[in-house]
Amino acid sequence: MAEKHHLILTLIIHGAGSHKQAWRALPDRDAFLSLDHYLEVARIAHRGTFDALWLPDIPMTISPPEHTPYHSVDPTLLMTAIAAQVPDIGVVPTISTTYSHPFTTARNIATLDVLSDGRAGINAIMSYADRAAQNYGDSDAIPYDQRQRRANEFLEVYRQLGESWTLSDGGPWRDQGLLFDPALRREINYKGEFYQVRGPLNVPQARTGRPLLSIAGGSEQSLDLAARHADILYAALVHKGAARDLVRDLHTRVQKYGRRPGSLKVMPGLVPVIGSTEEEARRKLEKLALEGGYATDPVQRISDLLGYDPATLHPDRPLTEEQLRLPASWKRPVGLFHSVADVARRDNLSVRELARVFQLDIGHRLVVGTPESVAEQMLDWWRDDASHGFAIRAQYLPEDATLLADEVIPILRKAGAFPEGYRKESLRERFGAHDDAPERAALAG
Ligand SMILES: Cc1cc2nc3c(=O)[nH]c(=O)nc-3n(C[C@H](O)[C@H](O)[C@H](O)COP(=O)(O)O)c2cc1C
Numbered sequence: 001m002a003e004k005h006h007l008i009l010t011l012i013i014h015g016a017g018s019h020k021q022a023w024r025a026l027p028d029r030d031a032f033l034s035l036d037h038y039l040e041v042a043r044i045a046h047r048g049t050f051d052a053l054w055l056p057d058i059p060m061t062i063s064p065p066e067h068t069p070y071h072s073v074d075p076t077l078l079m080t081a082i083a084a085q086v087p088d089i090g091v092v093p094t095i096s097t098t099y100s101h102p103f104t105t106a107r108n109i110a111t112l113d114v115l116s117d118g119r120a121g122i123n124a125i126m127s128y129a130d131r132a133a134q135n136y137g138d139s140d141a142i143p144y145d146q147r148q149r150r151a152n153e154f155l156e157v158y159r160q161l162g163e164s165w166t167l168s169d170g171g172p173w174r175d176q177g178l179l180f181d182p183a184l185r186r187e188i189n190y191k192g193e194f195y196q197v198r199g200p201l202n203v204p205q206a207r208t209g210r211p212l213l214s215i216a217g218g219s220e221q222s223l224d225l226a227a228r229h230a231d232i233l234y235a236a237l238v239h240k241g242a243a244r245d246l247v248r249d250l251h252t253r254v255q256k257y258g259r260r261p262g263s264l265k266v267m268p269g270l271v272p273v274i275g276s277t278e279e280e281a282r283r284k285l286e287k288l289a290l291e292g293g294y295a296t297d298p299v300q301r302i303s304d305l306l307g308y309d310p311a312t313l314h315p316d317r318p319l320t321e322e323q324l325r326l327p328a329s330w331k332r333p334v335g336l337f338h339s340v341a342d343v344a345r346r347d348n349l350s351v352r353e354l355a356r357v358f359q360l361d362i363g364h365r366l367v368v369g370t371p372e373s374v375a376e377q378m379l380d381w382w383r384d385d386a387s388h389g390f391a392i393r394a395q396y397l398p399e400d401a402t403l404l405a406d407e408v409i410p411i412l413r414k415a416g417a418f419p420e421g422y423r424k425e426s427l428r429e430r431f432g433a434h435d436d437a438p439e440r441a442a443l444a445g
Helices: 035-047 075-085 102-115 130-134 144-162 220-229 240-257 278-291 298-306 334-347 351-357 371-383 399-414 437-444
Strands: 008-012 052-055 090-096 121-125 212-216 232-235 265-274 365-369 389-393
Touching: 008 265, 008 399, 035 052, 035 075, 035 399, 052 075, 052 121, 075 090, 075 102, 090 102, 090 212, 102 121, 102 144, 121 144, 144 220, 212 220, 220 232, 220 240, 232 240, 240 265, 240 334, 240 371, 265 278, 265 371, 265 399, 278 365, 298 334, 298 351, 334 351, 365 371, 371 399
Parallel strands: 008 052, 008 389, 052 090, 090 121, 121 212, 212 232, 232 265, 265 365, 265 389
Antiparallel strands: none
């Protein structure tokens, strides 16, 4: 049996932190605009040997003036600035497959990858918000199926461009006074429903191979998209049973696309709340939920999460079978709905109990406790094949990054689950991502 790959950890950087009031904790209130702030966070993450930094994105303003601004600075530019100053760690900006062009993205990311010695990746998303659509000339978000078809084409073009120019170290062309082998640079001549791209890309692929590719989502279509294209699925998963089922599902789903079982890894979002005692951690959670303005009334909380009229919910009853089914009117990420519905269904929770599980985050797993107990909760899923790692949604930055790097990660290391340091390897190798180019070529041929 193959050796189990180490637990993978990425740190999500949401400006001053994912908590709405995170900006208040920093002496520099404009930290979300400060390269020094991001570099401090990145250096702490590097000290903890996090595998990568992850940057979510929505191309619009989503925060009122009293909240930490989310999705402000451009993720690819910020990641480039970080990669120039912080070694080793992976840099993974989020890219909208709805509103970016695959040629521009392939060029940006190939540039970041070659200049950072193979440390780049993307987290591909499909933009669902009407307000984002309105920044690109549309009146509403593109319909779901069309967004998914566009994403599929985007990722196909992105991959083909990434492979359209590769370098080799020697050959007869050297003696002819050529800088590179012209046979390894070719047009792709892609013509699809959304894109027509001639190629080749004007940046060659890094010698370390293609950049890492993650997809965020949880719908059937997103799982299929990830099974076809991605190395990582960034998912919202709270119920361990649901997470295990998903890992198993993807194991077989990838084979439909000629890929090896295990070539798509699952990274659920994780919200750690760490205290020096269990009691302190619990008090911290209550404070975070209160200050974040999350509804303390369970009916209101579940109504906020699932979009139901509060009058249809009873605090001490479970949701009905019909309420657990995705409403046709649902516009937000399907994965977030499923995450809440899965816990409610599998554990038969009342609205009140369910609201406690989701008191701080919109659909991701909350782990509360001492460094030992937080580490154990992470190890529990990793050991039982419920996830390959976690995308950490730090509430306060750099504070939570410090707690993780200095107090939680040493425990993961002691357990033999996390590496001591960085090796000289590409980000794909660090994630254990399999290079399936030969299999794809065989399939195409
Ligand atoms: C875990 C997770 C993270 C996501 N991150 C982002 C993001 O940073 N920006 C964004 O615009 N959409 C984000 N999305 C939304 C999805 O990319 C989008 O809704 C798409 O339709 C696929 O998600 P779904 O399959 O869950 O519907 C995220 C969705 C999930 C489940």
